[in-house]
Amino acid sequence: MIEVGLNHYLVVSSILFSLGVYGVVTRKNAVMVLMGLELILNAANINFIAFAKYGNFGLGGQAMALFVIILAAAEAAIALAIVLNLYKTFSNVNVDEIDKLKE
Amino acid sequence: MSIYDVIFYLFAILTIGSGYLVVTSKNIVHSAFYLLFTLFGVAGLYVLLAADFIAIVQLMVYVGGILILLLFGVMLTNKVTDVKIRTGTIHIIPAVIGTGLLMGVIVSMMLRTNWKSEPGELPFTTTYGLGRILLTDYVLVFELLAMLLLIALIGAASIARRDNE
Numbered sequence: 026m027i028e029v030g031l032n033h034y035l036v037v038s039s040i041l042f043s044l045g046v047y048g049v050v051t052r053k054n055a056v057m058v059l060m061g062l063e064l065i066l067n068a069a070n071i072n073f074i075a076f077a078k079y080g081n082f083g084l085g086g087q088a089m090a091l092f093v094i095i096l097a098a099a100e101a102a103i104a105l106a107i108v109l110n111l112y113k114t115f116s117n118v119n120v121d122e123i124d125k126l127k128e
Numbered sequence: 129m130s131i132y133d134v135i136f137y138l139f140a141i142l143t144i145g146s147g148y149l150v151v152t153s154k155n156i157v158h159s160a161f162y163l164l165f166t167l168f169g170v171a172g173l174y175v176l177l178a179a180d181f182i183a184i185v186q187l188m189v190y191v192g193g194i195l196i197l198l199l200f201g202v203m204l205t206n207k208v209t210d211v212k213i214r215t216g217t218i219h220i221i222p223a224v225i226g227t228g229l230l231m232g233v234i235v236s237m238m239l240r241t242n243w244k245s246e247p248g249e250l251p252f253t254t255t256y257g258l259g260r261i262l263l264t265d266y267v268l269v270f271e272l273l274a275m276l277l278l279i280a281l282i283g284a285a286s287i288a289r290r291d292n293e
Contacts, residue, residue: 028130028133029132029133029136029137030245031243031245032238032239032243033136033140034173034177035238035239035243036235036238036239037140037143037144037173039231039234039235039238040144040147040231040235041143041144041147041166041170042231042234043227043228043230043231043234044144044147044148044150044151044227045147045151046227046230047151047223047224047227048150048151050219050223050226050227051151051217051218051219051220051223052151052217053216053217053218054156055205056156056198056201056202056205057151057156057159059198059201060150060151060159060160060163060198061150061151063163063167063190063194063198064147064150064151064163064166067166067167067170067190070170070182070186071170071173071174074173074174074177074179074182075177076243077177077179077250078177078178078179078250079243079245079246080243080244080245080246081244081246083257083261084250084254084257084258084261085261085265087179087181087182087254087258088258088261088262088265088266090179090182091182091185091258091262092266092269092273094182094185094186094189094190095189095273095276095277096273096276097189097190097194098189098193098194098277099276099277099280100280101193101194101197101198102197102280102281102284103280103283103284103287105197105198105200105201105284105288106283106284106285106287106288107287108201108205109201109204109205109288110287110288110290111205112204112205117205118205119216121218
């Protein structure tokens with residue numbers, strides 16, 4: 026086997042990204058869609074940090090990964106609040122059945 | 129094959145395998161627990177990439193915060209007492225074809241591109257350097273994100289508690 030380098034990390038993050046997209050497209054439950062989104066954000070973060078190490082760009086990539094994690098936290102809080110409201114209004118959270126903006 | 133490579137393949141298999149189980153598992157609580165292992169594997173990859181501070185932040189924010197939040201979401205929006213906690217899937221075959229094509233394109237693009245690759249000298253611990261650039265080069269982004277987190281907190285509370293209309 027060849028030595029682990031930049032390409033290995035990029036391939037891992039590509040596979041993780043595709044799995045996240047698959048989760049977003051196929052799952053009905055809104056919380057599962059959120060989990061797919063978390064996978065996608067993690068894949069992006071692996072890319073940032075891999076290039077920070079192998080591209081000799083200093084610590085800028087790691088700072089950007091930190092910002093992505095903060096954004097993911099904010100996104101999860103807001104999205105969970107919206108999901109709770111959806112459940113209160115429609116008493117389910119299946120994204121293929123919720124097609125109205127109001128009751 | 130050095131010990132670094134062995135650890136990399138272990139964490140990569142942990143990440144990809146549990147990531148696959150996250151998106152295919154029928155029980156949504158199982159998905160949440162597999163997501164725990166995925167996030168842990170990603171944190172291990174960060175450690176291998178000399179990003180120790182980011183790895184700890186990943187463990188604290190994702191595993192300690194976001195995953196718990198997702199579990200709250202699961203518990204509050206499903207009837208846990210009966211077996212309704214299972215969740216369905218739609219469009220399996222087009223999704224497999226589509227994301228398979230997407231993955232092939234991205235992986236081949238990643239492997240064919242001649243990336244600028246010169247292993248730089250990252251410091252042994254990154255906390256000092258990260259703190260410096262967060263408060264010098266990226267101070268505007270840092271403050272804006274602090275504001276954004278505050279707004280998100282207030283917004284989430286006001287959206288979720290809108291019950292007396």
